[in-house]
Amino acid sequence: QVQFVESGGGSVQPGGSLRLSCAASGSIFLYAMGWFRQAPGKKHELVATVTSGDSAYYADSVKGRFTISRDNAANTAYLQMNSLKPEDTAVYYCNAKVVSLGRDYWGRGTQVTVSS
Numbered sequence: 001q002v003q004f005v006e007s008g009g010g011s012v013q014p015g016g017s018l019r020l021s022c023a024a025s026g027s028i029f030l031y032a033m034g035w036f037r038q039a040p041g042k043k044h045e046l047v048a049t050v051t052s053g054d055s056a057y058y059a060d061s062v063k064g065r066f067t068i069s070r071d072n073a074a075n076t077a078y079l080q081m082n083s084l085k086p087e088d089t090a091v092y093y094c095n096a097k098v099v100s101l102g103r104d105y106w107g108r109g110t111q112v113t114v115s116s
Helices: none
Strands: 004-009 010-012 018-024 032-038 045-050 055-059 064-073 076-081 088-096 104-108 111-112
Touching: 004 088, 010 045, 018 032, 018 111, 032 064, 032 076, 045 064, 045 076, 055 064, 076 088
Parallel strands: 010 111
Antiparallel strands: 004 018, 018 076, 032 045, 032 088, 045 055, 064 076, 088 104, 088 111
């Protein structure tokens, strides 16, 4: 089983930037990679996904501010987050999925806090 580990979270002021990484213990070539988040008292929500063919999707709340990308050679997916807002504060989770193979894996999450 491939394992996924997030990194890059932290505390930043509003308007700042962070880049999250999701490093896999094996190849991610077949996987659709995604980032989800969950804030205290709120439901788990999709932030962005990128397919194995490199097509990206973004939640309306992050369009124009966040960019998802993948580096298959490095077995890593990224989430570049710019113009961060306090409402972006959450634990961010990496997800990797191959629907046809029944594979659906999650990382343990990384905390992002946006506060002045």
